[in-house]
Amino acid sequence: xxxxxxxxxxxxxxxxxxxxxxxxxxxxxxxxxxxxxxxxxxxxxxxxxxxxxxxxxxxxxxxxxxxxxxxxxxxxxxxxxxxxxxxxxxxxxxxxxxxxxxxxxxxxxxxxxxxxxxxxxxxxxxxxxxxxxxxxxxxxxxxxxxxxxxxxxxxxxxxxxxxxxxxxxxxxxxxxxxxxxxxxxxxxxxxxxxxxxxxxxxxxxxxxxxxxxxxxxxxxxxxxxxxxxxxxxxxxxxxxxxxxxxxxxxxxxxxxxxxxxxxxxxxxxxxxxxxxxxxxxxxxxxxxxxxxxxxxxxxxxxxxxxxxxxxxxxxxxxxxxxxx
Numbered sequence: 001x002x003x004x005x006x007x008x009x010x011x012x013x014x015x016x017x018x019x020x021x022x023x024x025x026x027x028x029x030x031x032x033x034x035x036x037x038x039x040x041x042x043x044x045x046x047x048x049x050x051x052x053x054x055x056x057x058x059x060x061x062x063x064x065x066x067x068x069x070x071x072x073x074x075x076x077x078x079x080x081x082x083x084x085x086x087x088x089x090x091x092x093x094x095x096x097x098x099x100x101x102x103x104x105x106x107x108x109x110x111x112x113x114x115x116x117x118x119x120x121x122x123x124x125x126x127x128x129x130x131x132x133x134x135x136x137x138x139x140x141x142x143x144x145x146x147x148x149x150x151x152x153x154x155x156x157x158x159x160x161x162x163x164x165x166x167x168x169x170x171x172x173x174x175x176x177x178x179x180x181x182x183x184x185x186x187x188x189x190x191x192x193x194x195x196x197x198x199x200x201x202x203x204x205x206x207x208x209x210x211x212x213x214x215x216x217x218x219x220x221x222x223x224x225x226x227x228x229x230x231x232x233x234x235x236x237x238x239x240x241x242x243x244x245x246x247x248x249x250x251x252x253x254x255x256x257x258x259x260x261x262x263x264x265x266x267x268x269x270x271x272x273x274x275x276x277x278x279x280x281x282x283x284x285x286x287x288x289x290x291x292x293x294x295x296x297x298x299x300x301x302x303x304x305x306x307x308x309x310x311x312x313x314x315x316x317x318x319x320x321x322x323x324x
Contacts, residue, residue: 002324003095004304007058009049012308015061017301023092023099025073030102032085036118037065037093037301039320040151041215041240044312046091055091061308062093062322065100066108066117076102084108086117088268094304096324103272109283119293119319120282123151126237126264127159128278130213133267134260135233139164141210144200144227146220147240148185149176149317156213157183158291165211168203170196170220172314179294179317191220200227208232208255221245225255232257240314294318 005016025031043061045051066086072079079085079102086108087100108117131137143160147153148169160167161184169185171177177188189199200209208229214221218241225234225247236259252259268275285291296317299307301324310316 001096002301003060004062004301005058006047006061009047009057012044012047012305012312015047015305015308017304020095022097025071025076025099027074028076028102029073029099030069030076030079030085030105031071031073032065032067032087032098032100033070034065034093034096034098034324035067035114036321036323037062038115038119038122038151038295039307039311039316039322040064040122041238041311043308047308053090060092060095060098062095062098062304063090064088064118064122065093065098066114067098070097072102079105084117086121088121094301094322096301104268106279106283109287112283112286115295115298115321115323116286116293118321119151119295120286121279122264123319124155124159124282124291124293125268125275125278126152126262127155127213128282129264129267130235130237130262131156131159131163131211133274133278134262135211135235137163137165137211140166142166142168142204142229143211143213144168144170144209144224145180145185145213146170146191146224147214147216148180148188150215150240150314151316151319152215152237153213154180154183154294154318155291157185159285160211160213162285162290168200168209170224176317183294196220196223197227200224204229211235213237215240217241217245218243219245222247222251225251225257228255228257230256234259235262236260237262295321297321298323300324
């Protein structure tokens with residue numbers, strides 16, 4: 001089969017597209033004929049050896065896929081060849097076939113295509129876990145979404161609106177902010193040209209925001225935190241900016257706010273029943289049109305390195321999907 005391979009750590013352009021042996025499922029695993037796989041920021045980190053999980057070389061990147069089950073390993077129940085499924089994995093999705101843990105597999109709803117199925121779980125799952133579980137977002141609260149045009153960002157805009165919140169979306173260009181508006185954002189801030197703190201002050205009448213969704217990190221985190229309301233919640237999701245902010249803890253004290261970690265990957269493993277309930281909610285929201293993954297670009301698997309490169313340069317709006 002064909003696969004995108006990381007044979008040495010480094011930038012995405014070092015990845016190789018070549019023939020490799022087809023994998024075989026072991027106990028508790030399924031073999032999937034991949035129809036679509038989406039790009040996520042951890043894919044950038046893992047090929048550069050900057051991620052917390054470090055698979056041995058060589059390996060295929062790709063942590064989210066959709067396809068058809070080709071074979072099942074010993075002990076797998078409730079899944080069979082021919083089933084249309086979506087799944088997440090630490091790596092291996094950027095290939096014509098992939099082995100995944102059966103516990104990470106979900107059936108694709110009837111009216112969902114493979115590209116959107118491949119773009120749903122990680123970003124929308126993260127946003128749902130962040131907003132409903134970790135932040136306990138309430139109707140009528142105000143949410144500030146940083147990096148709002150990215151995968152987690154757009155998912156957060158849609159889910160926050162579904163929960164009855166007012167959404168202020170932050171992004172770095174007019175094009176990105178237009179997509180955020182289209183997905184339901186009430187207000188937008190271009191943090192390349194505007195002062196986030198002053199704009200939030202103006203938009204909230206000086207009160208501040210109740211929840212900050214932060215998959216970006218870097219300097220914008222502190223600016224956003226200085227704009228948080230009393231008893232607000234800063235959701236720490238990731239560091240797409242490339243730098244981990246050092247937050248002055250006196251701000252947390254003075255604001256009476258909470259800094260809340262959001263680690264969706266461990267959540268799915270530690271709390272499988274809660275994850276299953278979240279996944280069901282996402283599928284229900286998709287079925288009734290509340291959410292709809294924004295796939296901005298589809299590329300063939302042979303151009304998978306290019307797709308990861310676009311993610312590394314922060315040029316992605318929504319999600320990029322590769323297809324074998």
